[in-house]
Amino acid sequence: MTSPTTPHDREKVVSKLPAWLRQNLKVRAAQHGIEIQAAVEQGIRAWCDLAATTAAVDTSGADSFSTFLPPGQWEDFRVTCADRRVSLIQGLAQSIQLWLDSNPAPDVTRPEITRRIIVCNQKGGVGKTAITAGLGEALAEDSNTLHSVRVSKALAKALRASEVQDGVEREEDPLDVENLPGPGLQVLLVDFDPQCHLTNQLGASPLPLNGDSLTNHMAGDPKGDLRDLIVSIDDDTFAGRLHLLPACNDAFLLDVRLSAVRAREAALERALAPLEADYDVIIVDCPPSLGLSMDAAAYYGRRRDGEKPGQSGALIVVQAEDSSADAYELLTTQIDDLRNDLQIDIDYLGIAVNLYDSRRGYIATSSLQGWVDIKDPRVVGLIGDLKEQKEAVRVKKPLLSYAPKSQQAIGMRALAREVL
Structure with a gap:
């Protein structure tokens, strides 16, 4: 200021x-x-x-x-x-x-092309769903209300704010946090995982197997308008700006059904394209897979004609431990192969290190340093392994409405502004 x-x-x-x-x-x-x-x-x-x-x-x-x-x-x-x-x-x-x-309130800046964020990692259990939900919630927060945001770009400061000493969470340095208006964007969360974790965590119901689903639309066998499947999330907090396309267990068969579809890499885009006019950002929670569904998701996040670099692309979620590094290599290899085979640009929006806890010692701290050292893509978020996220999942509420002042909520808002 x-x-x-x-x-x-x-x-x-x-x-x-x-x-x-x-x-x-x-x-x-x-x-x-x-x-x-x-x-x-x-x-x-x-x-x-x-x-x-x-x-x-x-x-x-x-x-x-x-x-x-x-x-x-x-x-x-x-x-x-x-x-x-x-x-x-x-x-x-x-x-x-x-x-x-x-000096009236400025209008919300809306993208000319709907931004598409693919939250991914081949490894399960790293918290892709939590990052998807938290990122979408942060982007949809009210632009006429102030929210606590960690504004420092120095990872060392973010680390200090997330550390725990003697079993008690440290109070953050007030210089690291600023009260800022929410982005106020219209956001669609897409649960692309047949395990339906995002759907369940946000208190929605998975779609029935005998009904319509995103899988049916991608396979060219829709039973209705995909828009009719969308549900609004927590209207009191997000005022109708945050929506969810629930998952269905039929997505376990998606790779099999896509194998018979022409131009299968574009199947997700064909399904979601009619919805884009209604949203500023569409965030896809990907399954832990390296199959055809991941190809379709990565293709959907490619840079389109007239779109600036870094507007859409892949956000990779990892943990500060060794197995995440192995999965990272597999995922980036798949994306690079898709780039070369189809001659398209797929941008990396960054790496989000999730569930970080410095009390785990050398493995956690050295692994985090390893992610920081990559530089391209760079680390754009650090989310601590604290109780509020688990509690929000238990009560099936969005984290940013359940615990809006928690360190995890503050970190999600910081991640959202880095991605923006």
Whole structure:
């Protein structure tokens, strides 16, 4: 955030504001990326330059509010309030409301081409489903509400925030966390795994075997509109911006059915393309497979004509242990083969290290360093192995609504902003 003057050029002033106006100011300043003190300064200056006072603001229940202003501005403001025969509290409220009216909330930036994120790893149990859900939830959070986000790009700082000492989670360095507006995007989560973990974790029901499914649409045998299978997730928190396409156990036979389909690599794209106009981001939770279904998922995440590098692609989820490294090699080999065979660009969006716990000692710390050393793709997220995720799964609620201030939630928001 920026400020027109440095802190030592300012003087502290104390007044009062109603809580609702203070909160609106806090959110709007964050949306525009400026300091609250700069917004107040601009509002007071604009209000003093008016020919007359603006409409009165309800200041009932006003409570203490302090900020820093350029030297002399507060005294000039006091004179203007006296001339207009309004109290300092009312003048300040009008000034801030004037700034809010002059600086409306920015529109959510929506991609021209729906972004497609393929969350993958051939190894099971690394937490692809948790990352898929957390990433989608973070992208769908309200743009008019502030959320705790770890903003530091230094992995060492992220590590310190996730460490546990003496069995007690360390309090994070406040410099590592900032309150930021949510992206406010329309997000579709696609459960592409026949085990239905994403569907079950978010409290939805797997699709029945005798009904319609994504598998049927990919195999060219749809029984209806795929849009009719989509369910909304946790409307109270995400206000209808987060949706799920549930899985069906028939996906266990997907590779067999795809073997008889022409241009089978494009089967997932053909199925999901009609939905893209409704969403800003589509995130696919892939099964732990190196079969035809993974080929179809990787192809769906390829870079399309007119799409910038890094807008869509593969997000690889790993753990800080040796078997994840073996699986990583298998997955990247498959993606590289697909790139070469079909002459397409499939971008890596990064590596998310999940379920990290430094208490596991040398294996965990050295493995993490190994992921960091890869550089391309780089590590874009570090999520600790803490209890909140497991609790959210148990009660079948999204992590970011169940424990929005947890370290894992803060890490998911950081991951979302790295991927964006």
